[in-house]
Amino acid sequence: VPWGTGAVVCDPHEIANVDGISGVKYMIESAKKSPLRQFVLAPSCVPALPNLESSGASFSAKEISEILDLESVIGIAELMDYNGVYNNDERMRAIIDEGLKRDVYLQGHAPFITEEKLAAYLVAGVESDHEVQNAKNLLEKIRAGMKTNLKASSFRDRTAEFMSVLTKMKRIDFVSLCTDDVHVGEVSTIGHINYNLRRCIEEGLPTLTGIRLVTINPAKDYNFQDIGVIAPGYIADMQLVENLDFI
Numbered sequence: 001v002p003w004g005t006g007a008v009v010c011d012p013h014e015i016a017n018v019d020g021i022s023g024v025k026y027m028i029e030s031a032k033k034s035p036l037r038q039f040v041l042a043p044s045c046v047p048a049l050p051n052l053e054s055s056g057a058s059f060s061a062k063e064i065s066e067i068l069d070l071e072s073v074i075g076i077a078e079l080m081d082y083n084g085v086y087n088n089d090e091r092m093r094a095i096i097d098e099g100l101k102r103d104v105y106l107q108g109h110a111p112f113i114t115e116e117k118l119a120a121y122l123v124a125g126v127e128s129d130h131e132v133q134n135a136k137n138l139l140e141k142i143r144a145g146m147k148t149n150l151k152a153s154s155f156r157d158r159t160a161e162f163m164s165v166l167t168k169m170k171r172i173d174f175v176s177l178c179t180d181d182v183h184v185g186e187v188s189t190i191g192h193i194n195y196n197l198r199r200c201i202e203e204g205l206p207t208l209t210g211i212r213l214v215t216i217n218p219a220k221d222y223n224f225q226d227i228g229v230i231a232p233g234y235i236a237d238m239q240l241v242e243n244l245d246f247i
Contacts, residue, residue, distance in 0.1 A: 003191040006237040007037035009222055011077035011107070016043040020057030021066060028072050037237075039222070041077030041107055042067035044095050048080060061094035068102055074222060075105030079126055082110050086120035093124075100125050105222055108146070112137070118144055128221060130178050134158065135165045147174050147221050150213075152196050153181035159196070163203035172209065176218040207244045 015023035024040065031038035042064050047055035057063075067073055076099040079085050084092035099106050111131035113121055122144060130149035132138045141148050150162050166172050177196040179187075191198075193214050200210045219228025227235050 001034075001036050003187075003194045004239050005036065005192045005194075007039070007227060009039045009041060009074065009218075011041050011043055013043040013046065013048070013077060016046045016057060016059065017048070018056045020046075020059075021063060023057075024067055025070065028070060031072070037227075038072065040070070040073045041075045041105070042073055044076050044078060044092075045080045059095075060091065061098050064095050064098045068098060068104065075099060075107060077107050078109040079106065079124075080109035082108075082113055082117075082121055085124045085126065086113070086117050088124070096125055110141075114140060118146075122146060130180055132158075132162070135161045138162055138165050142169075142172075142174055145174070147176070149176050149178040149218075149221070150196070151178050151180045151182075152199050153179075154183045154186055155181055157199065159199040160203045163200060163205055166200075167204045172213070173217060173220070175213055176221055177213045178218075211244075 010027075012024050012027045015027060019026070024043070028040055031040075043059060044064065046057050046059040046063075047053050050058070064076060068076070076095065079092065079096070081089070081092050083089075085096070096106065106126050108121065108126040108129040109131055110118065110121055110126070110129045111133055113129075114137065118140065126146075128147040128149055129141055130151055132141060132148050132150060138148060138150075150159070152159050166175060177193055177200070179192055179196065182192075186195075197210050197214050200213065201207055216228040226233065227237055230236070230238060
């Protein structure tokens with residue numbers, strides 16, 4: 001909140017991996033105490049690697065269905081078993097079907113997925129990806145109609161490479177910024193989404209175009225009808241800044 005983030009959509013994968021549905025419910029209840037508007041996605045891959053790790057829970061379509069019925073849950077998170085998705089694995093198919101029945105958001109996780117496998121992944125119903133690996137991968141996913149969520153993580157910052165593509169495009173409606181794999185110490189010292197936006201502007205993206213990537217574009221991604229723009233009928237999430245030369 002001090003860095004200007006007014007709303008988040010989160011994947012409680014880690015707490016679900018440890019404490020199952022009760023952990024997800026705990027997060028939802030705790031979020032009510034925060035000034036931050038928080039929405040939740042149902043963790044799709046608990047555990048992330050079945051039979052290869054120990055975990056405190058195991059989610060099937062049944063557990064996903066139960067979570068989707070909870071308050072503030074708006075979709076299914078990170079379909080990171082991309083092999084299972086594009087190979088039409090029975091477990092992943094059943095989990096995705098729970099989302100399709102409710103017409104909710106299906107979040108992707110598709111590093112290095114290209115060509116026929118990318119097409120199959122999208123055909124399954126997945127809408128987005130926050131694991132874009134390079135400029136070529138970004139351009140392919142945009143051309144395929146995929147919503148891309150770009151990040152600058154604590155492990156690697158690909159902003160310069162991504163901007164080499166975006167600064168040449170006339171419309172970037174299918175692109176937004178996100179955070180993932182960011183150390184909490186960095187969030188407290190250098191910022192949250194505002195840091196990603198600043199990096200985009202430093203690499204040549206026009207300021208007002210960059211602001212779209214953190215306001216109206218992500219709001220459209222998640223099909224929110226009342227946030228993301230300053231207009232009649234929208235929640236008044238506003239920031240007052242001295243100027244727009246830097247963020």
